[in-house]
Amino acid sequence: MRVDGRDIPVTGSLLQPLIRRTTDIVRVVLAALWLTVVIAASVITRPEWLALERSVSDIVGFLTPDQSNLVYLIYGVAILILPFAILIELVIGRQWKLLAGYAAAGLLAVLLLSITGTGLSAPKWHLQVPERLDTFLSQFLDDPRWIAMLAAVLTVSSPWLPTRPRRWLWFLLLAFAPIHLVVSTVVPARAMFGLAVGWLVGAIIVWVVGTPALEVPLDAAVRVLARRGHTVNALTVVRPTGPGSLTLAATVDGPERELTVELYGKNQRSSGALRTLWRLLTFRRGETAALHGSMHRAVEHRALMTIAADDLGLAAQTAATVAALDRGWFLYAHSAPRGTPLAEHPDSVLPAVWTALDLLHSGQISHGDLRPAEIRIENGDTLFAGFASAEFGPSDTQIQSDIAQLLVTTTAVFGKETAVRAAIDALGEQAILLASRRLTKTAMPSGIRKSVADWGSVVSRAREEIRKQTGQDKIEADQITRFSRNQLIQLVLLIGLVYVAYPFISAVPTFFTQLKTANWWWALLGLGVSALTYIGAAAALWACASGLVSFTNLVIMQIANTFAATTTPARVGGLALSVRFLQKAGLGAVRATAAVALQQAVQIITHLSLLLLFSIVAGTSADLSHFVPDAMVIYLAVGLTVGIIGTFMFVPKLRTWLNTSLRPQLQEVLSELAQLARDPKRFTIIIAGCAAITLGQAGALWASIEAFGGGTNFVTVTIVTMIGGTLASAAPTPGGVGAVEAALIGGLAAFGVPATIAVPSVLLYRVLTCWLPVFCGWFTMRWMTARDMI
Template identity: 80%
Template sequence: MRVDGREIPVTGSLLQPLIRRTSDIIRVVLAALWVGVVVAASVITRPEWLALERSVSNIVGFLNPDQSNLVYLVYGMAILALPFAILIELIIGRQWKLLAGYAVSGLVAGLLLSITGTGLSTPQWHLQVPDRLDTFLSQFLDDPRWIAMLAAVLTVSSPWLPTRPRRWLWFLLLAFAPIHLVVSAVVPARAMFGLAVGWLVGAVIVLVVGTPALEVPLDAAVRLLAKRGHTVTAFTVVHPAGRGPLVLAAAVDGPERELMVEMFGKNQRSFGALRQLWRWITFRASETAALHGSMHRAVEHRALMAIAVGELGLAAQTTVAVTALDRGWTLYAHTVPRGTPIAELPGDVLTGVWKSLDTLHRAQVSHGDLRPSEIRINDGTTLFSGFAVAEYGASPAQLQSDVAQLLVSTTAIFGKEPAVRAAINTLGEQTVLTAASRLTKSAMPSGIRKAIPDWSDVLSSARDEVRAQTGHEKIQAEQITRFSRNQIIQLVLLLALVYVAYPFISAVPTFFTQLKTANWWWALLGLAVSGLTYLGAAAALWACASGLVSYRNLVIMQVANTFAATTTPARVGGLALSVRFLQKGGLGAVRATAAVALQQAVQIITHLSLLVVFSIAAGTSADLSHFVPDATVLYLAAGVGVGIIGTFMFVPKLRHWLNNSVRPQLQEVLGELAQLARDPKRFLIIILGCAAITLGQAGALWASVEAFGSGTTFITVTIVTMIGGTLASAAPTPGGVGAVEAALIGGLGAFGLPASIAVPSVLLYRVLTCWLPVFCGWPTMRWLAKKNMI
């Protein structure tokens, strides 16, 4: 790079990768959303839009026909000259490389709008001037291809055009909507679609090609630093522009031999604004600092915080310059941080580190990102660097977060016992205990999580050590986010319940009419029999857990389990709730998971064994072909299975997951099965409990059928329940809603039961075994959570 006659070498790449061009990515996303909105408005609500446009046109349509034609002519000539005006601007500005993007964008936009069901349709433009000029212009103004080409070339060219011409050109293009309302009362939907597609095509090309904002104004930075007495002789890229700023090490002739220069561009500004917005939405107000109005204000705040901490004698760096540069860039230059990082020092520096943090907090200053690299020791004094999220006049929550962050950083370097002991001796037991409630993932900034390997284990060990040294049995985690994990899960479960209940609610009126003919004694018997499934499931899980948890509480948990299993696909919520309950009951994570897996394995074995027994008992007269899938479905399932196996064999991450997560659990289950073979009493309890689940469900369905007039046997109903339930368990809907009903009704019909009995019987069965327990399961699950059992 040559600046003012001097050659300044630049080592490293200044180019920003595509995935970090936040501003350009946002433009593409907005353009895609706009295409969706235009399509939806045109296809779904076009009649309403036409009525609205006519109503607005009656208000603004104050021109007579001659005046309307004059406006149409003037605007038509202007819009016809628009692409040539852009082309002239590019030629005058000597943007030769941009001409290729200009041509490609117009060509692609025109081709996309020329695609029809029969191929490409060519424009029907008659360039011979007709008798009426407005007829000639309407060929272009009403053609979506012309509007798309204009929008595409203007989007590609906009970043390179001067501000004033760019604004006038966009105003001219977007004016076609009000012009049409004044002239013809209705805005052509195809023209709006062309505008949206052209914008999207141009946005994608801008993302690929780049904008002037990607050109780093290093020459301006060199001139600025020279005015401050620092003559730059070389630049070295320390950190390329991406998630953070472009960081360069500048070799200088001046008071300092080297400076750190951080360059913030438009993409960093966009990403910073999105990050601030996300934190404001997800975190509580006391946890977030005030939003910055611009990138310049954010960088300026960081520099001022370095000055404020420097006044306390605790800053490892000194601010040299903060200024705005060309093309939307902001420069922040500071000295190289002084001192040695604490990761390279022995543990006797711990007390000094905590004393410096206490001094910082007494001045009501929080650092906000106390990763090890930002903490240094210089001549026995602890200094801090960074200050990207530091705050003056910090809230108590921000000060507590600092303590929690430093606990994690020092624990990772010096070990948990000396780190916690130094913190308690310096800050006091109560302060450390209060801050320990923020030893959670949500309270740890991403910088610390990336800087510390196995940070989650370090965080857990620090929390356990605080509990041990303070003598407290439990440290209640502080809620950092606006919504806790349990609140989000409960909201999702409620929404899922509404979703799965909607088909049933729509059938309620007809079902209640049919209930008038039901025998309620049989219905009560079905309800009582369905209760056996909870007793059996609790007994099986109790035996799988070796009797280490309360059987009474297990029965209560089964009621809550119904809600969790019904509102999640494939009953995964019920399995997770069972594991959580066993963990709270004292079992380790691996042991609890193995117990639930063991119960499921025995349940499958028992289910298949009963199916074989009852099929033999039913004889060969029953027609089971309704339950056998079509050959195409079987081939498709086999192909999907082979594909899944191949994927797990050839993808290293999936293979690693199988070896390290699934394989140990499988070995644990097989080991438990081997132990069961040597413990007949426990094995019998599990078998009987699993059998009670299957037979209880079959008994409930049989009682429901009897309530509406019978017509089949218990053996038949049992086969239908087992086969139909098995087929429906693969359904992706929560609780198998829809699939279970269809499978059971079809199964009963296959055995000759008329639909007038099968349909209300299955609906009554689902009420007894699904919906009544679900509505009882919600308060039960909340009660278990309140009692800290889940």
């Protein structure tokens, strides 16, 4: 490179890669919105749109017919040669790789607008020259495929075209609408649709492929450094340009013998704006650094923080210059980092490292990105590099974040015991305990995650070692996001509740009309009987847990369990909530899971035994065809089951999971069942509790039927409840909504209960056993969460 008569050798590639800018994403969104507006204006509000066009045309339509034809002719010729002009520009600029994107954009736009209900429709362009040239040109101007092709190729080519030709070409294409208003009083809707489709196609291709960054103004950077007293003799590319900066090592004559030159282009931080917006939406205010209005301000802030740290004697580098360059580039030059990385030193330097961090915080500076490479040792002194995420006047949150980052870094380099012991000796247990709450995957910045190998396990080891050395039973993680995991789970459950409640809400008017004829004493009896199911479930789980938990709290948990089970498919939420409650009550994870699994196993055995018993007692020839699935469904279920079993048997990872995770649980359940056989009292409590669940549900349905006039006996209702509930439990809907109602109504019909009684009875039963408990369960679950019971 020759600058001001001097030859400066440049080693390394300055080739700009294709990157995805924020503007590329915004362009796709805007193109999709514009296409939506065009479709809405053409289909929904076309009459009003035509009236508006005529009103505008009355104002601008001042040309005579001959003048209109002349304008149309000139514009038609220009728009006809537009794609060839773009092609020539690309050839002159030697953009050979772009020709594939150019062709793909044009062909794709034409193909999309050629699709009809009967297949592909070829363009109907009569290339033989007619008597009037303007008529010939109108074949292209009014064809949406031509306009779409022009918009697509121009969108794809724009980033590579010079500024002035690009602006003129876009002006020529967008002049399509006003030209038609002046000449023909209306803008063809199909042509506007083609323009929108072409823009969207081109925007998507640019977004997928990427756009080039700007040409590097290296000569301007050399001149700026020379004015600051640093004469550049040679440049070496250290890190090619990309999402970060273009970094070069410069050999100079001046106060420093070597400088690190960082160049930032307009497009170097392609997703910076979206990433910042995401952090603002998801992280709490104290977790998000102050926004910078531009990259100029961001780099300037970094340089100023380096100067402030250098005044404290803690900066590993000295800021040389900060300057804006041509074509939107920005320069930041600083001295090469002094000292050697932390990983090259023994653990004896740890006290000095923690002392240096404490001095940095005392100087009202937080670093924000304490990667191993950013911590350097020179003659026993600790220095810090980077400062891209540093803040002046840090909050307590930012100081604790620095401590947590340094804990992770030193743990990765020196091991957990040495790192944690040095931190506690330097800052004390209380400061380390507060910072350890931020030892979570979410709290770690991206720099730590990229630079520390297996950083997730390092974070876990550091937190566990702090707990061990401080004697704490548990370290609660600090919430750094606006929404905690529990809040997100509750939001999902609420959405599921709204989803499953919609079919019921739609039937509310008719149901309330039928309620006028109900006997409310029977309804109250059904509500009381359904309440017994919670006591039975609590008793069964209490006995399965060997009486190690509070029975009263178990009853309360069963109410919350109704909400969690109803709003999740297959009632998995209820099972997870039960396990969580037992863990919070002091049981280990394996023991809590085994207790819940034992209850479910006994529940299934009791359910099937009661079904067999009541079927024998019923002794009826009722039509049970409503309960028998179609043969194809049975074949599919059997085939799916065999396929799942075969997959788990032949896939090594799944087979390993069965042996390591599921097998211990099954062994625990089987051993518990064996112990139950030798403990009659506990066995009786579990059986009675599980039976109370099934019989209580049957009793609630029977009372609901009696509230509307009756028509069947308790034995029949019990069979319907057990068979219908079993079939509906396989339904994918949360709480079995829809499937439960259909199965119970069909079962009652099979036993001769009229639909006028069966339908309102089942709806009342669902209100008593599902919707009222779900409403109460939501508040109960929040109450238990606030008291750390789940």
